[in-house]
Amino acid sequence: MARRRSNGEGTTYPRKDGRWEGAAYVLTTNGVRKRIRVYGNTQAEAHERLTELKARHHQGIPTADKSWKLGDYLDYWLEKVINQTKRPKTHEQYELVCRLNLKPALGHHTLAGLSVKAVQAFLNEQAAEGHYSRRRIEMMRNTLSGALHHAMREELLSRNVARLAQLPGPAEEVEEVHPWSVEEAQQFLATAQGHRLYPAFVLALFYGMRRGEVLGLRWQDIDLASSTFDVRQQLQDVKGKIVIGPLKTKASRRGLPLIKAAAVALAVLQNQPDGPASPHGLAFTSTTGTPLNPRNFGRTFALLCKEAGVRAIKLHHQRHTAATLMLRLGVPDKVIQGILGHSSVSVTRQVYQHADMGLKRDALEAVEGILNLPTVDIGSSTDVDSESRCRQVSRQTPFEAVYTQAGSATKEKSPPLLWSTSFHGGPGGARTHDTLLKRSSDHCVHERITEVKKTMERRTRQWVLGVVAVNLAVNSQKISTDRTDRPG
Template identity: 25%
Template sequence: MISGHLSAKAGKWYMVLELRTPEGKRIPKWIGTGLPIKGNKHKAEEMLYQMRLEYSDARGTSGNMLFSEYLKQWIKDRQCELAKATFDSYKSILEGQVIQFYAPKRIALSALRPADIIAYHQELRKKGVSESTVLRHHAVIHKALEDAYYHELISANPAARVRRPRKEVYVIKPYTAQECRQLLDSIQGEKLEPMLTMAIYTGMRRGELLGLRWGTIDFSANIINVQHEVIRGNVDGKAALFAQDKLKRTASLRTLPMVEPLRNMLLTERQRRYGESQVKAGDYVFIDEKGHPLKPNYVTTAFPKLLAKYGLRPIRLHDLRHSCANLLITARAPLIEVQQWLGHSSIQTTADLYSHLTFQEKLNSAETIKNFE
């Protein structure tokens, strides 16, 4: 497909197609969309895509495009509409393995068959990757081909006729209330103590914890507003941190009550850092020695080392979120409240994750029935 991009000029969006002469010389062609810049980027992107299709069809290039070349252009076009973490994940999968597998085979997009996709699955399995990884790769390929079908580049999506790899079920084994207490007692004075305390009491995700700022904590109302995150991404192949106020799901934007132990910990941390000085609302709560937000990878790798140091049962950092859910469910909080507390997009997600934790509640109910008189 012919390449192209949007360009802002005189307050409006323009499409710039990268045409070439028979000798290969690049000739940019500017086409106006007539759309004002503000609020029209997605519409302009759709117009650009359609224009690229029209020029490709006119030159007879779209049907003969290699699948590997289509994937390169597809991920480039998706950058503006995908969340940073999602885009980085898709790009890593496609450029790291999928494109490398298909490029030497020189399979045309229109000639791709289910067997070609199955062959890629088998190649991944030969490398010993998990079925969950095969599923992630399949999902990205399926999405890319679904877009090709939507834009009439292909007559059907071959990935839709491939048996979907089965996702491996991870059995959640969160900390009990006693284990949570042991953890908090053990790590007193450790660098990660404030953050891990926050994780247990709030169930916030890693990115949400790293993105917590003093201005979102209301000590007078005893509430914490979850509305910002810090994630790890890549810029020109190098790791970088990205801060964003737009969380992945609307449900993730939530307000949590600040229980007394958490309030005391935060007040102590605020006093230690600022003393009697004015707190800056935009400052991050959890920082390193240089005053920068803690790096996601550092927290993830330091946590298991901390558990080993104190002889505590090994769990993942994300399992502290599940441990918070376990505490709520053990206290017989309704599932709808657990959903809202954790910021799940639906109660079904909460039920699927914690159905085994609620089994104890069923046992309690059974005991009630047994003793009925």
């Protein structure tokens, strides 16, 4: 007689297609008990999966009420999660990766059946085809990981297989950013001064504002009387549609003082008699008064770079230029963070501040001045020994950089506010040009090293003799004292 199964024990039985099926009533994610089925090629395999299903039920872990396909779950995740919690631009980027990459290759897998092996094979295939950069492949993995992580929150999965997969190939070096020098910034501003969007470029360069923040600036956020303005919104291009929305982070919402160059340029723009009015109250618009397309703003910047004859950089790299120039001036990192609107000062230090060649040279020359090392003076015979052409370089002082007012907002070929530098050791500085190319020849280096060694040996001998003399004096004093203290 067959044993009667207890309530909740479940059952396994063969199917017509030759496989085995197991079924049991368990708690599902929607809060109700439902008969869930599992499958296996053999009875033992089906029984093992049924045992795992019941074990999760006894641990209080609910089971998914439906068998999700990954493609269907990605659509659900984009619509119900990302569209509700993220900004439109973020949703656009995630949707693009899901539609073009994840769904065609992995969408047929079940959510629970997706394995690390399948994800790893997908990433390796994308890298082997060579159509995408490593950064794009990393974005594919991160997008999939975000969807699977939310599935874990909904208790549909017990692990995130995308996190276990590795990016194929060696890690690529991060693109190195080379911000503008002081001279390049001056040259660009001088050329852009006559352009109607000159105030926008002043804000991007001096304040390091993001492109969307500049284009989203409203007249109501600008107070020329108190020389302040507030960053409260940004403008973005989402799927070809201009959208005005919230800022990137909470720290991006900030108030800033207006420097004279920006205040004068904005006042001139505001007082233009024939300027088109913007229905959104934006300060920077197209020639017809509509919101300015961010791509067109970037193209205008590139054209002005070409006209000015300066090195073409991305418009976003103006943030790097502003951070590096303020670093050169010795502005505290916390202040730079507040001006750029970063959520963490570590981002300001590690990403946006750059130790350019000028800063490196000034630091090393300052160390050289402290150590007072001998050097070769090329191109000049002043105070130089005729045989070795070596001389001692006097202690050097750090560079000084100041903002100087260079006139008002006129149409002259010079910006209203310029950076002027006085670098000791560079062209235009207090030192002579012959010290720029100082390097020691081999015989000079050998001679100087020998001289330094002899000096050190001489001073070491003097020190040893001094110590011996002091010890002898102390011992002599002790002996005379002992003799005096002896009775009779």
